[in-house]
Amino acid sequence: MRKTIILVLILSSCIYSDSFEKNCQKCHFQERQLQMFMSRYTLKYSNEDDIKKAIFYYLKAPKIEDSVMPSGFLNRWGLKESSTLEDRELKKSIDDYYNRYNLIKLLN
Amino acid sequence: MSSGERKTVQNVLILYLASSIFLVFSFSYIYYDTQKQTLLKEQNQEMQKYAKDIFFKLQSIHNSLKNPSLYPRDNRFNSAIFDNKNNPLFSTLKNNDIEFDKTFYTKDGYSYLIYESSPYYMGAAYIVIEKNKKNVWTSIGKNIIFITFLVIVMIVLTSIFSVKLILKPLRENVKLLDNFIKDTTHELNTPISTIMTNMELLEQTALDAKITKKLNRIKTASMTISGIYEDLVFLVLNHQTSSKDEMQNINDIVKQRVDYFELFFKSKNITLNYIEDGKLFYNIDKNKMIRVIDNLISNAIKYTNKSTNIDIKITKNSFSICDEGDGMSEDEIEKIFERYTRFNDIQGGFGIGYNIIYTIISEYGIKIDIDSKQGGGTCVKLSF
Structure with missing residues (x-):
């Protein structure tokens, strides 16, 4: 009985775990850096849909001209490799990222 | 004042007063409209200044990414930020139904200013400022009513003075004519009585046809004068017989x-x-x-x-x-x-x-x- 409960908890935590946390935060663990990305996307695209689309297209096929980051950053870290995630999973990660870091959440 | 004079005075007064009051109301309206435009312009400038202030504060929040950050507020205004697809991002507005095709407008007792923000600090493509519309009437209405009332009183007084001035020569002429008739009537009394009495005496005398015809003409003429005399007496005595x-x-x-x-x-x-x-x-x-x-x-x-x-x-x-x-x-x-x-x-x-x-x-x-x-x-x- 005890084993069954533990198994259910583990499975449910896997099912409901944050996609962004699972797929992105292994590498992008610095809070400030994540905020910076969102800040740059927001400054350029303004609305939620365009921000999410821009991130999605960049992650699927990263190009220098599509990047919102300054050249210094790109020189240092180079272009990101294309994401191997399924589109659906990638979109969910981006949604999670937006929900966590969108700038309006800072305002009260 | 005779009925003719009264009618003339009435017509002149109506024309003068109507045109003057029309002018006064026209000037009042122009003054009111100018003041209204000035007040709205002042309000627009004030709101523009506040929108810029918000823009710089958003820039500061955006650059610092401080969590939490206080959205800029001011007791005099309500405001909101909208993304470039007109979705509200943060709002303290009473009415979020904004007409984005305008830069400044008034609606339901509020004035609205739409300030385009670029780049999109905090995602804001538009900063909308809402302010209670300045009630032009309460600001300048009392002055307009007071000045209009004063001007109308002045117009009425000057029109009364003008009418008296215009009628003066007319009245003098009528008075002169009345006096002339009075004097003439007085002088006519004795000769008319004499003629009429003697005519009656002559009628009693046997006269030939030619003289009778001539006498009849004289009689007709005397009767005409007598009729005029009677009318003049009635007039001169001012109907107080x-x-x-x-x-x-x-x-x-x-x-x-x-x-x-x-x-x-x-x-x-x-x-x-x-x-x-x-x-x-x-x-x-x-x-x-x-x-x-x-x-x-x-x-x-x-x-x-x-x-x-x-x-x-x-x-x-x-x-x-x-x-x-x-x-x-x-x-x-x-x-x-x-x-x-x-x-x-x-x-x-x-x-x-x-x-x-x-x-x-x-x-x-x-x-x-x-x-x-x-x-x-x-x-x-x-x-x-």
Whole structure:
């Protein structure tokens, strides 16, 4: 009985775990850096849909001209490799990222 | 003030006041509109300044990414930020239904300013400022009402002064004419009495036909002068002759006066058709009734053409007299009761006959109807 409960908890935590946390935060663990990305996307695209689309297209096929980051950053870290995630999973990660870091959440 | 003067004064006053008040209201409206535009412009500038202030504060929050950050607020304004697809990002507005195709507008008692923000700090493509619309009327309305009232009072006072100034020479002329008639009347009294008395004496004497004809002409002329004299006396005494109202047999008075004018009818070869369709009695001063009948008959004789008919008809409640003269226009009929009104210089006279008639019939509540067409004769009917 005890084993069954533990198994259910583990499975449910896997099912409901944050996609962004699972797929992105292994590498992008610095809070400030994540905020910076969102800040740059927001400054350029303004609305939620365009921000999410821009991130999605960049992650699927990263190009220098599509990047919102300054050249210094790109020189240092180079272009990101294309994401191997399924589109659906990638979109969910981006949604999670937006929900966590969108700038309006800072305002009260 | 005579009715003619009153009418002129009324017309001038109405025209003057209407045009002046129209001007005052026009200026008030222009002043109000200018003030309104100025106030809105001031409000626009104030809101513009506040929008820029928000922009810089958003820039600061965006760059610091401090969590949490306080959205910029001000007691004087409500505001909101919208993304570039017009979705609200943060709002303290009372009404979020914003017209993004305008930069400044007023709606439901609020003024709205839409400030385009670029780059999109905190995602804000538009900063919208909302402020209670300045009530122009409460700001300047009292002043406008006070000034308008003051100007209208000034206009009324100046118009009264102007009317007095305009009427002064007119009144002086009328006074001069009245004085002239007064003096003339006084001087006419003795010679007219002498002529009439001597005419009556001569009538009793046997004279040959030629002299009788000449005497008749003199008599007609003397009677005309006598009639004018009576009218002038009535006028000069300002209608304050002693009245003795008694029940009068109007048929008898008319008959007497028709006899009196017999020579006049003959001199113009006028056929008199006299019809009595009932007895007319009325409580009136006899001399005044004679003045009315005399003036009506003498006018009919004066203005009818030679060798025509004059119809006189009496019923139990009316007297009417119709001639076959040149008639009058509607304008002339309207003015006929004004003193010194004459429409025909050939016939002469002072133009006081109908004024006397009107004065007397008004005193006794007798109604007058004048039916006249140019070229179609005139009918005057008195309804008792």
